[in-house]
Amino acid sequence: MEISASGDRITADLLVVGGGISGMTAAIEASEFGKDAVLIEKEPFLGGRVVRMNQYFPKMCPPVCGLEINLRRIRTNDRIKVLTLTEVTEVSGQKGDYEVTLTVSPRYINNNCTACEECEKVCEIEVDDEFNFGLNKRKAVYFRNMAYPSLYVADPDYVKDPKFKACVDACKYNAFDLDQQPQTVTVKCKGIVWATGWKPYDAAKLDNLGFGQYDNVITNVMLERYSAEEGPTSGKISRPSDGGEIKKIGFVQCAGSRDENHLPYCSGVCCSASLKQARYVRAQYPDAEIHIFYIDIRTPGRLEDFYQELQSDEKVFFHRGKGADIKETGNKNLLISAENTLTGELTEHEVELVVLATGMVPNAATDKLPADTPLDDWGFLLPDAPSGIIGAGVTNRPVEVAASVQDATGAVLKALTAERS
Amino acid sequence: MSTTTVMKPDLEFIRDLKKAGGDTLKKCYQCATCSVVCNLSSKDHPFPRKQMVMSQWGMKDQLLGDPSIWMCHQCMDCTKNCPRDAKPGEVLGAVRAYAFQHFAFPAFMGKALANRNSLPVLLLIPAMVLLGVLLGGSSGDWGYLFQFTGEVELARAFPHGALEMLFIGGNLLIFAFAAVGLMRFWKGLKAFTPGKSGPGFIPAFIAAITELLTHKKFNDCEETKHRYLGHTLMFWGFIGAMATAGFAVFFTIILESMGSPFYLHSPIDLPNPIKILGVVSGIAMIWGGWILIQKRKSEDAPGVSSYSDWQFLYMIWFVGLTGMLTYILRLAGIPIVGYAVYYVHLVLVFFLLWYAPYSKFGHMFYRTLALIYAKSVAIDNPRKK
Structure with missing residues (x-):
């Protein structure tokens, strides 16, 4: 065809x-x-x-x-x-x-591109990388894993920028075509x-959970980028505020899900995603405590085994009761407040990093x-x-x-x- | 050895709660967002999450014996943040409305006050009694009542002596009846909320009264900040108005009968401090009531109000309003309207006082007792944010 x-x-x-x-x-x-x-x-x-x-x-x-x-x-x-x-x-x-x-x-780059990186190296224009949820910067001309065809791409917002000329000049293969329509x-x-x-649901809409307000509150999709080897931290999970290590991490389930004020439905995957992410943390920080605040853990079908494996892990703590309020402490740690609905007590847990399990x-x-x-x-x-x-x-x-x-x-x-x- | 606990849900109770404004209670899925966002919720004895499940399960006695029901001031922070729109604030309000009925002695009075169809009859009782006072006080000469101008002689139409009899006699009876309900309530608290070893009754009493007088808990609300001002004005306005009436009786009736030189001639007028207190209190009641009514009616009101709420709020607001109007009409010298408004004012005053234990007015007794109890067993320790 x-x-x-x-x-x-x-x-x-x-x-x-x-x-x-x-x-x-x-x-x-x-x-x-x-x-x-x-x-x-x-x-x-x-x-x-x-x-x-x-x-x-x-x-x-x-x-x-x-x-x-x-x-x-x-x-x-x-x-x-x-x-x-x-x-x-x-x-x-x-x-x-x-x-x-x-x-x-327009891609502004033609098939002559060999992905030699020269244009990107000289490029002085840096913008937030939306692929990594703004955790790092990318250049105005860049390459993506899984790019199709396997070529560089130019950011349409910057091809007319005077600084962009340096990128074009750096190309030995005549691969730029800024006249594309x-x-x-x-x-x-x-x-x-x-x-x-x-x-992902916009976590900034969750008033009580501090996303966008406190540096060390991130979302589940962001943690995927932190954990990925090709990600902005080369796979190292750390505190965004200072790159510090994690001794305690909190996962807040149903962050904006099953919630009439946000997403009324259950996305069905966030529980398993947090359990999976708990393993990332577990692998990088064998001594770290993982605290998961949940309403119900929803791991349908065979995923129940996945849940039970973590339940028997002595470093993973499950708290039944929604993490409904997050406040920052002086050292940029976070206090997660919840009612433990099994014991009927209000609890506060101080953690270095909070991951909001937002829905789809x-x-x-x-x-x-x-x-x-x-x-x-x-x-x-x-x-x-x-x-x-x-x-x-x-x-x-x-x-x-x-x-x-x-x-x-x-x-x-x-x-x-x-x-x- | 294991024991089996058999839950006996009181289905009638659940239906009654739904009718009294708690129709959303079954939506709750126990996430406990409410207990966390509530600034009044206690660390060791959080609410309202647990009270929601108790409502769903029809655990009537446990619920009515839980002081949390009254530690709740219906700030609506829970209702606003509830992910299920289960409205915990309203449900606890419905439990309180139910409590007025449940502890009512005699029981039919509780039912009557909760039922909007009984309102005409309930109004008719003080209306007839006061009509009797009016008719009994005059000797067939009614002409002075129907003048369009002239002096408004309130004490001529409704002699103070008769009103004092009704007031004192009625209150003694009502307080005796209320005491029966409150004793049942106290027994329920002890049975179902054992708590911990606390400071004892007297310190708890002092702490509770201080807190009620300063309205500290209202001030800790977030979603309904206006209620701190509204309720404070209404509360102190009402106390001031009662004090005014008390001073007036003391100076115009008691001192006169004792032949004291400090005797004041009725009616007391400005700039006498007693009258200043009366006027300021009246304005406070009208202003405070206006804030509370407007906010409850506004479109962005965080909660819905039940019949019990509206009945009480409008009654007490009209008491303030008709009281002030009576004063103005007396000064303006319009007898026919002045007497009519004063009559309505007195009917509403006696409605409030005689039915106090059974209407929402009863919250002053129940909340006070509940707070004293909660403090005496050390479970009122809010996690103030």
Whole structure:
């Protein structure tokens, strides 16, 4: 399958929107039973939220190994066309015969790029790295793991900056193309899978928990970046305020989840995620105490074993009662207040680092979806959309990676069935 | 050896709580956010999380024997932060409303005050009694009551002697009845909240009274800061108004009958300090009541108010309002309206006083006792943030 000569029309069986684990899976599954798929992603890289994780639960293996296998399957597959920096602008037609208009944003770098790093080295423009939740800085021209194609990308906000010229001048391969314009591409396809995934809930909205107010209150997704070897601290978990070591760490479960004032639903993964993160801390600091404040531990199915293993760990303390108030002490430690609902006492625990277990907000809740694709009250896709669009993964409901992969496989079949499913 | 505890949920009690304003109680999922965000919650005896589950399980006796119910001042910090919208503040308010009924002696009075349909009858009783005072005091000459201008002689229409009889007699009876309920309450506290060894009754009494007079707990609220001012004004305004009435009786009736030279002629007027106290107290009641009513009615009110709340709040506010109006109408010299407003004022005053143990007014007795008890067994130790 090739883009036609004019470069603006593609015909395929399936369009997959979102290049995270669900979208990648959907495209691969479609291709493996003989269908052509177009996979689009708004970021310059594939892997979505999963590529930002340090390890999967419960097997504790790095997600990149799973993602890289999928990436190779995509690269070597003639039936899959990937467009990154691409978003849907319009969907017309109906199931079996869609015409979808896409907008491809400029990368400002062409295929001459060899990823030699020279432009990045000389670049003087530094901005907060959104990939790492602002924990570090990145340059205005940068490379991402899982970039697709495997090229550098320039930050569109800075290509006109006078300082940017140094980056262009540093390139020996003539790989910069600052005249690139947004491009419109039309896809004719029979089915659409929507897999735009999620973003973490904004912890700054949790008044009593001190995020954004106290340096040493971070979120679960941030701890993944702290723990990742390729992350901003090269995998070292420490206090953001001073880089200090951890003697006691507190995990506050249901931070903004199961809460009528925030996310009314349970994201279903944060308990297992915190248990997993407790192991990261345990591995780096064998003497550190881990305190987990919870309402109920929700580890469905086989994840119960994962929970029970940690319950028998003498350094892991489970406190039944929500960590409902966090205050900073003089030395930038934090006091977590909770009522121990088993003993009926108000308790305070002083810790060096607090991790808020925030939930998942579907991107569909805030992004514009094509007409007649109804969402539930929280922004998850409802089944049987009149538009015929099929959701996959966290677009449908909050789930972990394994369930997303299964869901994506099923979504392909639904999307390519002629009738509404 | 293991023992089996059989829970006997009182379903009727749960239904009554829901009716009294606690209809959200079943939403609670025991996360305990409430006990943490509450500034009044005690370290060793936190609330309201535990009281929520006790409500859900219909543990009536345990709940009514828990002083936490009264240590709660309905700040609404819990209700605002509750992730389930279970409104613990309202549920505890409903338990208090239930307590007025539960401890009521005679029991039918508790039921009558809790039921909005009984309000006309309850009003009719003081209305008829005072009408009797009015009719009995005059000798067939009613003309002075219906003048549009002229002197307003309140004591002519409602002789002080008769009012004092009703006041003193009624109060003695009511306090005796209230004592029965309060003794039941105290027994429940001892049975269900043993607490720890504390400072003993007298120090606890002094500490509790000091705290009530200074409104310290109201001041510790966050969500409803306005209630510190509103309740303080109403509280001290009411005490001031009662004191004014007491001084007036002493100086105009008692001293006169003793032939004392310090005798004052009724009505006492400005700039006599007694009258100044009366006017200031009246204004405080009206102002404080206005704050409380407006905030409870406002759209961003953090909680909902029950019938028991509104009944009491409006009654006491109207007492202040009609009291001040009577004074103004007396000065203005409009007899027909002046007598009518004074009549309404007296009806409402006796409504408040005679029904005090059974209406929300009773919170002054129950809260005072509960605080004394909680302090005497050392469980009132808030974790002030």
